[in-house]
Amino acid sequence: MNHTRSSHANESDVTADAPDEGEPQRAGIQSVEVGFELLKALSEVPGALMLRDLAAAAGMSAAKAHRYLVSFQRMGLIVQDPLSNRYDLGPAALRLGLATLSRIDAVKMARERIPALLQETGHTLAIAVWGNQGPTMVHWAEAPQAVPVTLRLGDVMPLLTSATGRCFAAFMPHEGQDGQRIPPMIREELARLNRLPSTGLPMEDVPLTPAQVDAMLEDTRRHGMGRVVHSMVAGVGGFCAPVFDAQGRLTLGLVVLGSLASLDTRWEGQPAQALRRCADQISADIGHRPG
Numbered sequence: 001m002n003h004t005r006s007s008h009a010n011e012s013d014v015t016a017d018a019p020d021e022g023e024p025q026r027a028g029i030q031s032v033e034v035g036f037e038l039l040k041a042l043s044e045v046p047g048a049l050m051l052r053d054l055a056a057a058a059g060m061s062a063a064k065a066h067r068y069l070v071s072f073q074r075m076g077l078i079v080q081d082p083l084s085n086r087y088d089l090g091p092a093a094l095r096l097g098l099a100t101l102s103r104i105d106a107v108k109m110a111r112e113r114i115p116a117l118l119q120e121t122g123h124t125l126a127i128a129v130w131g132n133q134g135p136t137m138v139h140w141a142e143a144p145q146a147v148p149v150t151l152r153l154g155d156v157m158p159l160l161t162s163a164t165g166r167c168f169a170a171f172m173p174h175e176g177q178d179g180q181r182i183p184p185m186i187r188e189e190l191a192r193l194n195r196l197p198s199t200g201l202p203m204e205d206v207p208l209t210p211a212q213v214d215a216m217l218e219d220t221r222r223h224g225m226g227r228v229v230h231s232m233v234a235g236v237g238g239f240c241a242p243v244f245d246a247q248g249r250l251t252l253g254l255v256v257l258g259s260l261a262s263l264d265t266r267w268e269g270q271p272a273q274a275l276r277r278c279a280d281q282i283s284a285d286i287g288h289r290p291g
Helices: 002-017 031-041 051-056 062-075 092-101 105-120 162-169 182-195 209-225 272-284
Strands: 078-080 087-089 125-132 136-139 225-229 236-244 248-261
Touching: 002 182, 031 051, 031 078, 051 062, 051 078, 062 078, 078 182, 087 236, 092 125, 105 125, 105 136, 105 272, 125 225, 136 162, 162 182, 162 209, 162 225, 162 248, 209 225, 209 248, 248 272
Parallel strands: none
Antiparallel strands: 078 087, 125 136, 125 248, 225 236, 236 248
């Protein structure tokens, strides 16, 4: 009899926890959400914390935090230093983080954000990654009223006269197999620009000396993105914002292009700021933490 009542009680518990079909939001376990604040607090600081500081950061009392920490220690999500008594993330948290990073596809995440960004900016958008020959366009989305730009998927962007190239030249470290290629590529492109006949375009946006290249790259780093006005295509301007991974490496560039008649090319303009916000959010989503 007792066994039967127990079985019925368990069935009742399961039924009560199960969400109804069509329920807009499933009921959760509040204690899990509360306890997660401790893990979140540790993930947002550079090192281990004392119980009182960790509890304060998570918005709970030390006694309440300690109960959660005991369980998290058993699970390997939290470790406590026996000498300092400070708490830090444990090996289980590391395994979860590494598993998440291994599943991340930054380009896919960027592509999923393009429609909303397209609506917000009203201008053509693109995604570029570093390929065998340099910054390469891998996705393209034109705004309905966009001025046609003669670029195609797979096109490699110049380092000095495109917003995309400037972004990669400025934010990719000039070391490692790919980074070491950037200085000689810049020298070759600079020599090529100096051999070209005058185009009649405003030349203040086209670097023609090593000093001007250095100044352009520094300007790009200072503003946090690449920009061109006229440089690559007459009458067209653009920005390219960098997306960084968890190791701080440049993963891709998010690009907006448009006619100078309609694209606001100011650093503080709406297209540049919308692009920056989107790129920063993707960076955060794939684990980047600004230094």
